[in-house]
Amino acid sequence: MKTGKILRIALSMVKSNKLRSWLTIIGVIIGIASVMAIVTTGEYFEKEVTETLEGFGGDTITIVASTPFQITDEEFMVEDSVVEGSGDLEEGLEENSENSEVGSGMITEAGEYEVEAKTSTADYLEPESAEEAELTKMDVFTLRRIPAIEYINVNVEHGTELQFGGENVWVWIKGVDPAVWPRIIKKDLEQGRMLKAGDRNVVVLSNELAKEGFQKEIRLNQMIMLNGRSYRVVGILAEGGGLLGGLTGLFGSSLYMPYQEIYSLSSDEDSPERERDTYSSIEVKLYKGADYNSSIQEIENKLRLSRRVNENTQDFYVNSNKEAIENVRKLINGLTAFLAFIAGISLLVGSTGIANTMFTSVLEKTKEIGIMKAIGARNRDIMLIFLCNSAMISLVGGIIGILLGTAAVQAVLFFLSIKMNAPFEFALSLKATFIATFVSIIVGLIAGLVPAKNASELKPVDALRYE
């Protein structure tokens, strides 16, 4: 029997009991819509979170100087009473190092404060080792010798007051290498240009600072004041896209300028002038295809050598967002898979509905099966008719489910975009659409397989006798 005829008979079977067909289809719709909505939402948030994290550095490797803490139980045993109440750990170390002997204080009955002499067996870190570590030109030279590295950007960060239109706002400035920074930054430019080599007295602002930092919007080519010096705004970065786009502006730096100018900027009482050619951090971008993990290892090894430190005395750390992004991505993927699995259970329930409908249909159509067999229909024809019948039910359910699931996702995203004051973005997962369509057909076929096989194997003589 030709496929077209089989499909026509299958369709007439679906239409012959519309109510039952629709009830079965609803079961599939719920399952497919749930899977579709969850997978699409999961994929959307994975993309959003990844983009947001990439906005903070993405696949660049950041090297930050850090004073090592060589604290072990043997070297540093401080009574709780001593450390308690002290500020940060470094402060506590300095205080303790001034007194080789400390005792626990107590107030006597007479109200005098007595110090119970107690010899401490603990050793403390040498004050010298607590000196602030710095990243220098030497480190940049070292990094330049690593072949996997494509770009090296040095950062000098500094917080200061920004004056504009009679208002003062505290901003976090990031001094960057103007020749490299535009090549590694993950943000787009909305207006103007990026920093370039040879720039002086110019800044690039984040979108959030330019538009919402002051009552009056800071426009391109306007002058702003930093520590009494004038700077021209040559570029304004684009706003982070999507629901979480605002987070980049919230937690990231909001003002960028050539790093050389930061040294002269940081001369106020609160923050002493930073030593020239020392950097807050160094950002490194690898060539495409370079082995990420081995490059990080190489960076660590070479810097240890040049800075004459070992694993225990290491005074810097190499930070990579890539791993964090991967972890977050894995977490979201895992969560999505778990929720999709839960939704898949409803799809399973839907598929049992199809199987049930098909079994009922086979019973109902037993006599017709007998008639068709008597007039020459083969087992294969009967089987295909019933399989097509169940596939049609599940495919219709799948298509409506995909539409409903997608609509549900848009509704949720629209609601969130209003709540978070972010632009609405249409989200459609091709992967989810493909999976949902494929799964709906497969579910239909599997659910219809046994009833169809039963139908096809009916003996014509028995089927004709069935009432």
Place this chain on the structure above:
Amino acid sequence: MENTLIAFRNVWKTYQMGEVQVNALKAVSVKFRKGEFAAIVGPSGSGKSTMMNLVGCLDIPTKGEIFLKGRNIAWLEESDLAALRGRTIGFVFQQYNLIPGMTALENVLLPLEIQEIDDGVAEKRAKKLLALVGLSDKIQHKPSQLSGGQQQRVSIARALACNPEIILADEPTGALDSVTGKELLAMLHRLWKEEGKTIVMVTHDLHLARYARRHIELKDGKIVRDGINEEKLDPEIHYEVPETEA
């Protein structure tokens, strides 16, 4: 043997009814030749229906052999047997057995579609057959919109769709009034006489059986009489076949 369409050779059919085995047919050997009009008669429980199912290749014997156009049906693959049955035998059932969801035209088209006949040819043939049985104006009617006699005529048109050599009629007038029954018999008679079709009719009604040329009488699963009907056909029968298209 050349003219033999269906041959039974020592055919047994046994049914298991709980603990008891019932022999519906016992060592039946019979041949149906091309161009015959045979009536299988007998009282209820004599094995007529079993014989009818076996003649129509809807069932296979428990023991013995059945040959359809020289081929042992027990050895045929299901799909081959279905195809052979579809091409060779046309069924007219007592309860018409039309597909309720299909129109008269679709019901007649169905065997042609199963045999994968070209759509245009199939439709032309189905319409011609419906015209032959006098239902040109009812081709889009569903079975529920037709009378019993009209449904049986659709059933005959369907049986003729693939131009089979054998028409197998199982109590064809059983659900019809006497006038319509006579019309139907006249139609079968004409198919036998004018078209040269082989007609095998199963009936318990001896009055109806008189119109057949050969009588095969069954009793308790055995053929007790197999011979030519010497009685002349009822002269009262008027072959009131409805007008047909040329």
